[in-house]
Structures are given as structure tokens and as C-alpha cells.
Amino acid sequence: MFKVTTADNRSPAPETRDRILDAAEALFVEHGLEATSMRMITSRAGANLAAVNYHFGTKDALIQAVFRRRLTELNRQRLAALDRVEVAANGAQPKPSQIVEAFFGTSLELAADTEHGGSTFMRLLGRTYTEPNAFVRQFLAEEYAEVLERFLGALYRSLPGVPREEILWRFHFMMGAMSYAIAGTDALQLFAGTFDDADPQRLMPRLMSFLLGGLRAPLADFSAVDERPGLDAA
Amino acid sequence: MFKVTTADNRSPAPETRDRILDAAEALFVEHGLEATSMRMITSRAGANLAAVNYHFGTKDALIQAVFRRRLTELNRQRLAALDRVEVAANGAQPKPSQIVEAFFGTSLELAADTEHGGSTFMRLLGRTYTEPNAFVRQFLAEEYAEVLERFLGALYRSLPGVPREEILWRFHFMMGAMSYAIAGTDALQLFAGTFDDADPQRLMPRLMSFLLGGLRAPLADFSAVDERPGLDAA
DNA sequence: GTCTATAGACGGATAGAC
């Protein structure tokens, strides 16, 4: 359970503990949390079945460790990006586009990092927002509490005329769009063979212009809510 | 002596087969496909464990039956809605907003139907777009093939100046936003207690204005993407 | 069509040797 922190700095071969985390992360994306067994994980990690219980205790604790490893750093970077735009605003309110970019841009940057597994993790994370498992949702909610409070607060202040419920919903919609953006083609072969241009470098501007268009859309008119949603409007 | 196979039209109590489908649908939303066992299903349905195998064969076949029951009708309605706007256009191209409304409006109508389980199903469907299970993805892709071809084709024609990749991506983003819209608060307690206004009647205009804002956003500018050769040309 | 009983595989977790 406890890592011996020796001062031997010689390029360490990946420890069992890390190999297990990497294998679990990859398998969770491939098969989902429930459908991934400890045996699959230890087998891919080249470790013994008992090792995962030794290092993490339970499967649930392993799941948390997989998420925490990346999420702590991601949220730190998101907050740092928000700090930067707020400092740059120099006392004034940052623009909504800057706030959106601080949050979703940072996310997409991690998603574009295929070398250190960031892309794998972001696909996992995007799928996990809607995870049925209650303990995972609870855990994610805690990890996100501070970040959401900061970003939503900034958005509220930057859009003083807009009802907060509306901003909240639109942020929610943006999360959905980002989740699918990251899941990309691999989420669904619905669009099989049709994503001719899946260049991850282009995903960022693509998504960002969509998100900002949605965020800045005219407010919905609720006056006709009671009527049948006609197709002739607008 | 009790099971009359002929049409005795007097108020039919829900058959075992239908009770199983209802129970499975609800449990799939609650716990996910993998985490829902046949025992949970038959127990909630008030049926015997062996009944599900008798009626459906395997668990995978049951999953397909749960989706097919609703999806066939939903896609029929989506196509009918598209037919209507195309007929109303009277030879001209329908507006993008009309096409979007035909697809997502129909979806949200089913999601608003809490009386016949439509809302339950749509939450399940939204989550299933990113389902890891390969057989489920394959099945969904087949069910969607015709609908997507029709709607994407209509969007392409209605936006002749816009690159098709861009439309495809934006449709993908819209699917993500809708998925989260339907999952709503229950998807994640991230926003715990903050969705003061979760009136499903208002969800439709809320989402629609976001989607149309995103769809009509100015096209992304790829010129500053990176240093890749050839990208700055267009 | 519905039931009981059970086969047969796999799941998470642990004990204890090394």
C-alpha cells in the first residue's frame, strides 16, 4: 500500500502499480468499468491477480485511483487557465469565449495528447459523466466541485443579463458536445467511414466555434411552451 | 386452459414478456447494461428467471428487444417529421432549423413522455451512444443507418456552402448536447441542487436554441492550427 | 408457459508461503 520513496533516481522501469493503472485505464475505455475484470487488468499489466488488491484494496478503489491520477492535474490546469484569463482581464470581466476556452480548450489539449495516454483517459472521462454507477458519479462530483464553482461563477459574471439557469443548462449542453467530440468516431460507427477529416488538430477550432455559437445563441422564447412545438417557427 | 391465444379484447393485463421488457428498460437506465442481471429483471417483473430465456433466448437478445421496441417507432416518427418539412418546403430546400427540429424535436417529445416510459428509454438511449459493448454499438448503427442518411443528406443540401465534414461534426456535437439534455440532472450530481428550473416543457426551446446557435456558428478558422504542411492553404 | 433445480463459468477478495 505504501510506496517506498527511495532517492534512487535511476530511470525506473514502470512499477507494477503504474502498469496496473495503465492497463485498467485502457481496458475501462475498451469495455467499460463493470465489464472489465481484475483478471483482465492484471493479465494485461503482466501482474499477479493479488497485486491489485495489495496495491489498491478493492476494485472500486482502483477505479478511483485511475481517475484521480489524471483528474487532479487536469483540473489544476483548468483553474490555472482561468486564472490567466482573469489576470489578463486586469480587473474587468473576462469574455465568455475566454472562459469557455479555458475550460474546454484545456480538456481538448489533454485529449490530443496521445503519447502519455491523455487521449485514452479523456475518452474514458467523457463516457463516465453518464456512468450509472452511483459511487463513480459521487466521486466525480467531488472532484469537480471546485472547478465548476469557479467556472460557473465566472460565466455568471461575464453574462450579467442572462438567467443563471440558462447558463447552467448551456454549460451542461457544452459538456455533452465536448464528450461526443472526444469520443469521436470511435464512440459510434453510426457515421462509419464518413469522418473524412478527423484530424485532432482541427477538432479544437471546430468544437470551439460550435460551443460559442450555442452559448451566444438568442435566449429561448418560453411563451409558446404550452403549444405544440410547431415546425414552422423560425 | 388460461392462455387464450385468440383475441380476447378485454383489458389485457401486461403479459410476462412486456413486464420483462419494462423492467429491463428501467434497470438498464439505473444500473447499466452489464450491471443489470437477469435475476434483477425477472425479480422486478414478477417473473421467473427462466422466463427471460424462454421469451428472448439470451440476455443480448433481450437488450436488442428493449431497444428495438422503442427505436423502430422513434425513427419512424423522425422520418415522418422530415417528410412533413420537405413536403411543406414544396420543392425548395427546408431550412436547417426545420431539419434540426424534425430530428431533435421528435427525440425530445419522446423524452418528455413520462407516462409510457418514453422518458426512461431516452435516458437509456442517450447513454448508449457511447456504450463500450461492441454488439450494442453495431446494433444501434444498423438501426440508425437510414435515418442518418436521410437527415444528413437533407442538411447537406440545405447548407450548400458548408463543407460536409463540418456539418457531420456539428451534427455529432448536437447529438452530444441532446444526450446530456435528456440525461439532465440525473446524469451527474455535479450540478447538485443547482438546476432550479428543470421543467421538461422548457427543455425543448432551451436545447433548440443552443443547437441552432451551434449549427449556425461561423466556420472555424483552421489557418492558425499548427505548422503542418498544407494546412494553411485553405 | 411457468416452475425448480442445477450446471458450469467467472466474479472479487483473501490466506499464507516465499
Added chain:
DNA sequence: GTCTATCCGTCTATAGAC
């Protein structure tokens, strides 16, 4: 820290009585 061996629960699926 890593291993083998194993406990014990749950899973899907089926056989066969009624």
C-alpha cells in the same frame, strides 16, 4: 511485494417436471 491456491458469491443458461 509477489506468488499459488482457494473461498464463496453471482452470473447466464438449460434440463426437465408440471
